[in-house]
Structures are given as C-alpha cells and as structure tokens.
Amino acid sequence: xxxxxxxxxxxxxxxDNQTFPIKSERVLFWAAxxxxxxxxxxxxxxxxxxxxLVPLLVWSLVALGLNILTGYCGQVSLGTGAFMAVxxxxxxxxxxxxPGLNIFxxxxxxxxxxxxxxxxxxxxxxxxxxxxxxxxxxxxxxxLVWVFNxxxxxxxxxxxxxxxxxxREIFGVIxxxxxxxxxxxxxxxxTILFLFAWLAxxxxxxxxxxxxxxxxxxxxxxxxxxxxxLRTKLSAFAVSSFFIGVGGALFFSVYLGAAEVTEAFxxxxxxxxxxxxxxxxxxxVLGSFLGAAFLVLMPVLLKNIFxxxxxxxxxVAAHIQIMLIGGLIVFFLIVxxxxxxxxxxxxxxxxxxxxFPY
Amino acid sequence: MNVHVRExxxxxxxxxxxxxxxxxxxxxxxxxxxxxxxxxAITDISFDIKKGEIRAIxxxxxxxxxxxxxxxxxxxxxxxxxxxxxxxxxxxxxxYETAREGIARTFQxxxxxxxxxTLDNIMTGRITLQKRNMFWHGLWTGPAEREEIEHRxxxxxxxxxxxxxxxxxxxxxxxxxxLQKRVExxxxxxxxxxxLLLDEPMAGMNLEEKEDMSRFILDxxxxxxxxxxxxxxxxxxxxxxxxxxxxxxxxxxxxxxTPDEVRNNKDVIDAYLGVPHE
Numbered sequence: 001x002x003x004x005x006x007x008x009x010x011x012x013x014x015x016d017n018q019t020f021p022i023k024s025e026r027v028l029f030w031a032a033x034x035x036x037x038x039x040x041x042x043x044x045x046x047x048x049x050x051x052x053l054v055p056l057l058v059w060s061l062v063a064l065g066l067n068i069l070t071g072y073c074g075q076v077s078l079g080t081g082a083f084m085a086v087x088x089x090x091x092x093x094x095x096x097x098x099p100g101l102n103i104f105x106x107x108x109x110x111x112x113x114x115x116x117x118x119x120x121x122x123x124x125x126x127x128x129x130x131x132x133x134x135x136x137x138x139x140x141x142x143x144l145v146w147v148f149n150x151x152x153x154x155x156x157x158x159x160x161x162x163x164x165x166x167x168r169e170i171f172g173v174i175x176x177x178x179x180x181x182x183x184x185x186x187x188x189x190x191t192i193l194f195l196f197a198w199l200a201x202x203x204x205x206x207x208x209x210x211x212x213x214x215x216x217x218x219x220x221x222x223x224x225x226x227x228x229x230l231r232t233k234l235s236a237f238a239v240s241s242f243f244i245g246v247g248g249a250l251f252f253s254v255y256l257g258a259a260e261v262t263e264a265f266x267x268x269x270x271x272x273x274x275x276x277x278x279x280x281x282x283x284x285v286l287g288s289f290l291g292a293a294f295l296v297l298m299p300v301l302l303k304n305i306f307x308x309x310x311x312x313x314x315x316v317a318a319h320i321q322i323m324l325i326g327g328l329i330v331f332f333l334i335v336x337x338x339x340x341x342x343x344x345x346x347x348x349x350x351x352x353x354x355x356f357p358y
Numbered sequence: 359m360n361v362h363v364r365e366x367x368x369x370x371x372x373x374x375x376x377x378x379x380x381x382x383x384x385x386x387x388x389x390x391x392x393x394x395x396x397x398x399a400i401t402d403i404s405f406d407i408k409k410g411e412i413r414a415i416x417x418x419x420x421x422x423x424x425x426x427x428x429x430x431x432x433x434x435x436x437x438x439x440x441x442x443x444x445x446x447x448x449x450x451x452x453x454y455e456t457a458r459e460g461i462a463r464t465f466q467x468x469x470x471x472x473x474x475x476t477l478d479n480i481m482t483g484r485i486t487l488q489k490r491n492m493f494w495h496g497l498w499t500g501p502a503e504r505e506e507i508e509h510r511x512x513x514x515x516x517x518x519x520x521x522x523x524x525x526x527x528x529x530x531x532x533x534x535x536x537l538q539k540r541v542e543x544x545x546x547x548x549x550x551x552x553x554l555l556l557d558e559p560m561a562g563m564n565l566e567e568k569e570d571m572s573r574f575i576l577d578x579x580x581x582x583x584x585x586x587x588x589x590x591x592x593x594x595x596x597x598x599x600x601x602x603x604x605x606x607x608x609x610x611x612x613x614x615x616t617p618d619e620v621r622n623n624k625d626v627i628d629a630y631l632g633v634p635h636e
Contacts, residue, residue, distance in 0.1 A: 013510045014503070202498035206506050207481075207488045214471050214482050221469035224431055226457030226486035226549065235492065283473060 003351040019201055036190060041183040049182035050255075056296045057189040058251045063276040063288040064200050065243025070274070071282035072204055073236035074216030075125050076133055079140035081269035083241050085261055086114045086144060087248030089154050092163040095176075095253070096156055103168035103175060103253070107192065111246035117144075118241020125233045129219075141267055148261040162260045165253040176253045185254045192250065196243055200285050203239060212236050213283070244273075279332055281341025290340035294332075298325055378444060384409040384585050385430065385553060390439035392422075392429060399425045400436070401609045407553065412579050412586045414600035416593075416620075418630050421606040423589045424466060427555050430587070431463060432456040444552065458486045462551035464542045466558045466589075472531040476541050479530055480516060483548030484509045516544050520574060536567040543574060547582075554578065556588045560595055568592065572599060593631065597621065605630065 003024050010016045020026045044053060062084060069075050090110035094101065121140040125133050148154050155163050167177030174180045175188045203209055211232045214222035223229055252259045259265070272295060280291020299321055306317035336343045378384055385407040392400040400422045407413045415423045428434045430441065432451040441448045443459060451459075462483070471479050488509060494502040517523055520540050525533060530541055539559060546554055559575065560568045572595055578584050590596050596603065597617040605613035605620055607629040613620050620626055627633060 013507045013514075017503075017506070017510075199496050202496050202502075203492070206495050206498070206502055207485060207490070208492055208495045210474070210478055210482045211485055213474055213478070214485075217471035217473050218469050220433075221465065221471070222482075223453045224433065224457060224463050225483060225545065226454050227482075228452075228454045239492075 003348070003354075005352060017205070019205075033194075037187070041187055044182045044186050046182050049186055051300055052297065053186050054189055054255050056293060057186075057193045058247055058255055059273070059276065059292040059296050060289050061189075061193050061196055061250065062244050062247035062273050063280060063292045064197060064285065065240045065247060066273045067277045067280070067282065067284070067288045068200060068204070068212070068243065069236050069240035070277055071284065071287070072209060072216065073212040073233065073240075075122070075233060075236060076130065076274075077137040077240075078134050078267070078270045078274065079121060079137035079144075080244055080273040081265045081267055082141040082144035083114050083118055083244040084248030084251060084269060085148055085265035086117045086241075087111060087245030088252035088259060088265065089148055089163065089261075090114065090245065091249035091253050092156075092165070093154070095166055095168065099166070102170065104170055104192075106168075107246055107249045107253070110249035111242040114245020114248065115238040115242040118237045118244070119234050122234050122237030122241075125237065126230050138267075141270055145261055145265060160260070162258050163252065164258040165256075168253075176257070178257060180254070189250055189254060192246065196246065197285060197289075200243070204285065208235070216283075275329065279329060279339055281339025284339070284341035286344065287339050287341030290344070294328075294340065295325075298328065378409050380410040380583070381408050383407070383442070384444065385587075386442040387426075387430070388440045388442070390426075390429060390436045390441070392425060392434055392436040398609055400429070402439075403606070403609075403611045404439075405604045405611065405614055407585060407587055408602075409552075409585050410579075410583055411601040412575070412588060412599055414588045414590060414596045414603045415606065416590065416596055416603060416630065417606035417612075420608075422609040423606055424557055425609075426606070427463065427557055427587070427589065430456075430553075430555065431461060457549065460549075460552035461555065462546035462549040462553075463555040464539075464546050464557060464559060466561065468535070468538045468542055470530045470538055470542055470545070473529070475527050475529055476522060476533070476544075477513065477517070477526050479541055480513045480544045480548045481509065483545040484513065486549060513548055516547050519547075519577070520544050536563055536570075539563070539567075539571065540574070543571075543578075547578060547584075551584060554584050554586045556586060556590075558589055558591065560590055560592055568595060575599060 003022065005022050008021075008023055010021070018026075020029055040053075062080065066077065066080050069077050087110045090113035091106055094106045094109055095103070098106075121137060124136045128136055149161065152161075155161055158164075165176045167174055167179060169175065170188065173184045175184050204212070211222070211227045214225065214227050215229060215232050219229060222232075248265070252264070256264060276291035276295050277288060278291070279294055280289070281287025302321045302324060303317060306312045306320065307314055332340065336346075383406045387406070388404050390400055390403050391398070403422075403426065415426060417423055425434060429436050432453045432455060435450055443461070471482060474482070488505060490502045490505050494500065517526060520543065522537065522540055522544065525537060525541075530538060533541065543556075543559065556575070560571050563571065575586060575588070576599065579586055588596070588600060600617060602615060603613070603617055603620045604611060605623070605626045612629055613623040613626040615623070621631070
C-alpha cells in the first residue's frame with residue numbers, strides 16, 4: 001500500500017525525469033532528510049559522531065567520487081587514498097596559509113586542487129584501459145604518498161611529519177580542531193555531502209553522465225557517435241577527484257584532526273573505497289551510500305555485539321570481525337553481483353506489485 | 359506523415375542546408391588506398407555519394423566494405439587518397455569530429471550501450487547537438503534541464519517513428535536482437551546526420567524484421583531527406599532499396615552503377631552474384 005505508482009501519472013517530460021518518480025519515495029526521502037538535519041543533531045554525542053556518523057558521511061562522499069570515475073565512466077582507479085591525501089594536504093596548506101579564509105571555501109578549494117592533480121594522473125587513461133589503468137593509478141598512490149613524506153614543505157616542517165588541523169569556525173560555530181562540538185562537525189559534513197550528492201545526481205542524469213556511461217559501455221561506438229574520449233575521461237577524473245579531495249579534506253580536518261600520510265592515506269584506503277563502490281553498486285549514487293554504510297557501520301556493529309554484549313576479548317573479536325566482514329562481502333557479491341543498489345531496485349520492483357507475485 | 363515528422367523534416371532540412379543541392383556530391387572518395395602492414399585492405403577506390411540517394415556498397419566477405427566505412431568515419435586513416443565531404447576536402451580527423459560534421463553510423467555487430475535504457479541510448483545520439491557545459495548540468499534546474507527536455511522531445515519523435523514506445527525505459531541488454539538493431543538506427547538518426555552509414559542493418563533478421571527495417575530506411579531517406587550508404591548481403595534488399603550500387607572485391611572496385619547495370623555486369627556476376635541454377 002505504501003509503494004504504489006498507480007494513479008501517479010506523468011504528463012510532462014520534466015516530471016518523468018524526476019529523481020524519485022514515485023510519490024512515496026519522495027516522501028520517504030524528505031522525511032529522512034528532515035530527521036538527519038533537524039532531529040539527529042540534538043541527540044548526537046561524541047561516540048556516535050566519531051565512530052559512526054562523521055566517518056559514514058565522509059566515506060560516502062569518497063565512494064560517490066570513486067563511483068563517478070569507476071561506476072559511471074568505467075575507469076578503474078586504485079589511487080583514491082592518494083587523492084584523499086592531496087585533498088587533506090591542500091586543506092592543511094590553505095588553512096595555515098590563509099587563516100582568515102572560511103573553512104567551507106578551504107574544503108571546496110582543496111577539492112579543486114585535487115581535481116587538477118586527478119586530471120594529471122588521468123592522462124594515461126587515454127591509452128591504457130582496465131587492469132592496466134588500475135596499475136597506472138596505483139603509481140599515483142605510491143608516488144603522491146612519497147611526495148607528501150619527502151618534502152617537508154607539505155607538512156610545514158613539523159618535527160613529527162604530521163599535519164594538525166587548527167581550529168576554524170563557520171558562523172561562529174567551531175567545526176574543526178579538538179573543541180568542535182559533535183553536532184557541529186556532523187552538520188558541516190552532512191551539508192557538504194548533501195550538496196555533493198545533489199551535484200552528482202545532476203551530473204549523471206544528463207548529457208555529461210550519458211557521455212561517461214557511453215565511454216564505459218563501448219568506447220569505440222561512443223567516439224563514433226561524437227563523444228570526445230579525452231575530454232570525457234578527463235572530466236570524469238576531474239569531477240571524481242574533486243569529490244574525493246573534498247572527502248579527504250573533511251577526513252583530515254573534521255574527522256582525524258591530525259594525520260600522518262602513510263598511515264592515514266595508505267593503499268588500504270584505496271581498496272576500502274573500491275570495495276564500497278563494488279559492494280554498493282557501480283554506476284549508482286545510492287549504491288555509494290549503501291556501500292559506505294555497509295563497510296563503515298558493519299565493523300562498529302559487530303564490535304558492539306562481540307565486545308559489548310557478549311563480553312569477548314577485543315583481539316578475538318577484532319579477528320572474527322574481519323573474517324565475518326570478508327565473508328559478508330563474498331556473500332553479497334554472490335547473491336547480487338551488481339551490488340546493494342541493485343538489491344534495493346529489485347525490492348522496489350517486487351514492492352510495486354506486492355502482494356501479487358506478477 | 360504525421361505532424362511531428364513534418365516538423366522534424368522542416369527543421370532537418372534547415373540543418374542540412376549546406377548549399378548542396380539534392381543530387382549533387384555529398385561525399386567524394388578519391389583514389390583511396392588503405393593497408394595494414396603488408397595487407398592491402400583497399401586499393402585505389404573512388405566513388406561518390408550524392409545527396410539524397412541510397413548508395414549500397416556490396417561485395418564478398420573481406421572485400422573491404424567495412425574498412426571503407428571506417429575510412430569515411432575517420433576511424434582508419436588511408437595512406438593515399440582524399441575524401442571530400444560537403445564540398446570540403448577533409449584533413450586527418452578523429453571519429454568524433456566526423457560525427458560533429460554530420461556522419462552517423464550503425465554497426466555490423468550491435469554496439470549499443472548495454473548499461474543504459476533505450477531512451478538514454480537514443481539521447482546519447484544527440485550528444486553533438488547538446489551545448490550546455492558541466493556548470494549548467496551541475497545546477498540542472500534552468501538551462502540544462504530545458505535543453506534536456508528539448509532534446510527529449512526530438513528523441514520521442516524518433517521513438518514514435520521507429521515504433522519502440524513500449525521499450526522506452528527498458529535496458530537495451532534485455533531487448534531481442536531485432537529491436538536492438540532498431541534502437542541502434544534510432545541512435546544514429548538522433549544525431550540528425552547528413553550522411554547515415556548502415557553496416558549490415560539486416561544481418562541476422564527474419565523476413566518480417568527485414569521488411570520493417572527496409573521500410574524504416576526508405577522512410578528515413580524520403581521523409582528526412584537523409585543520404586544513406588548501406589552495406590548489405592541480402593541482394594533482394596539491396597537491389598530494391600538502393601539508387602546506385604558500388605561493388606568491391608579484394609579491396610578493388612569492380613562495378614558501379616544502378617542496380618540493373620550492376621546485376622548485368624560480368625565481373626560482378628563472377629566475383630559475387632553468381633548465376634542462378636537453371
């Protein structure tokens with residue numbers, strides 16, 4: 001009864017193009033947004049902020065960025081960790097060089113810097129494809145991390161080699177540094193994620209998104225139809241890196257507070273982001289969120305069950321948790337290779353006809 | 359002919375108004391030679407395609423027909439010879455540039471974008487006509503949305519023309535072969551091309567599907583005034599549809615003329631058509 005399209009007629013192409021074509025979907029979406037923006041900030045505490053909500057938001061943004069490149073444009077990248085590092089270091093340098101600049105603009109500018117670097121490392125994609133491109137982006141991962149370690153200018157010659165986020169405010173509310181309130185950092189990340197998700201949806205629904213998908217599905221036919229492969233691939237690299245850079249800037253300035261490049265932005269982060277995108281669903285905005293939620297929330301949940309409820313020793317719990325998550329990834333990939341987003345799509349198809357099977 | 363098609367025709371005639379009168383050369387291929395290493399795919403071929411006609415390219419397998427289309431497309435670059443399109447001698451171009459000049463194409467093996475719906479596939483055909491940049495697309499509401507809807511209207515006319523309304527939102531991977539071929543034709547038509555290259559549009563079809571496809575090709579040619587170059591092995595179809603035929607064999611041109619001339623050409627009979635058993 002809740003999910004019906006009967007009687008919901010579309011009379012214009014504009015209505016037909018809606019993000020949520022069915023009314024109950026729209027209601028559900030805006031209700032969820034209202035809860036996220038207006039209710040959650042009043043109840044969020046430090047634990048929820050640091051181990052659940054902020055990492056979820058930041059990783060969703062990173063997964064969204066990678067999904068544009070890998071899911072929509074079909075270019076496999078293993079350089080996500082390094083592009084996050086570019087965002088983080090750009091953010092740090094901008095914060096320390098221009099203390100008066102609003103943190104919101106610092107974060108956006110960091111994304112811009114990352115977009116330029118991403119385009120540079122996207123250049124090989126014109127010549128190499130698939131696994132070979134993945135290896136080429138792996139070079140970006142190792143090269144950039146090495147650069148940020150090697151040249152002390154990037155971490156302002158600090159003795160520890162760490163970068164530490166100074167305190168910054170928006171409208172008088174502290175959002176970075178140790179004194180930031182949980183609700184403030186949460187709302188800051190949520191607002192940015194909301195804006196970027198909207199942007200991602202807009203870019204993927206029209207001409208730009210279609211040219212990315214054309215390159216992904218059949219690059220030769222795409223070129224013969226009039227898609228310029230160089231521009232299209234580079235634009236995907238730029239937009240994707242922009243998202244990932246903003247994610248990296250938030251990851252460092254809001255979530256970690258202090259970071260050391262090899263530890264915070266290693267190859268494991270690249271793989272984590274890629275897993276999120278694959279498990280969530282390639283070529284789906286929703287999939288990025290589902291994948292990030294799965295890989296961020298599941299460990300927290302399992303840890304709470306094993307250590308909190310069952311009282312197991314932490315080391316045993318940690319190992320079993322890794323095994324279980326690995327097992328779940330395999331399980332989900334076998335059940336639905338197109339990811340959680342496809343599972344959701346199938347559920348909707350079923351719901352549409354429920355309670356009748358056909 | 360319904361109102362939409364007529365409107366579309368008028369718009370199309372305006373777009374294709376490049377000073378070339380019906381019946382004059384739209385494309386001229388002069389002494390083209392193409393080889394891959396030591397293998398000669400095309401040797402010294404010349405022919406022309408006149409505006410408004412249906413020009414068939416026939417010949418046995420490996421004669422160089424598809425290579426010829428790839429040369430016209432800008433996908434292969436011939437070692438010798440020149441190509442003149444719309445009165446301009448063409449320099450070395452990339453395929454997406456020929457698309458912008460008004461050459462659209464379908465493929466021998468279906469080359470649709472499998473992850474997209476029928477609608478999105480045909481919308482992709484209009485990529486060269488859409489102008490709004492990434493900034494406007496990021497905002498969506500406003501110019502980008504208006505442009506998308508404008509092109510959606512044009513695409514809906516093509517969907518209407520090809521009678522594929524019912525599969526508008528179906529992912530093309532799920533469609534049967536005959537419909538996929540039709541969607542591919544739709545995608546090429548969406549670009550409003552001056553020259554439409556069809557590489558075996560009827561391969562693997564049953565009689566009914568062939569009849570449908572022939573009707574669409576004739577309609578495109580007559581209603582939209584689109585010039586068509588066609589590769590096809592079904593001689594009945596070729597002789598019925600085309601105005602003029604060029605015959606290739608082993609990379610050389612062995613015949614050129616109206617269907618009747620070609621049918622009675624001795625070289626063509628020896629190389630390709632053969633003699634019917636008494």
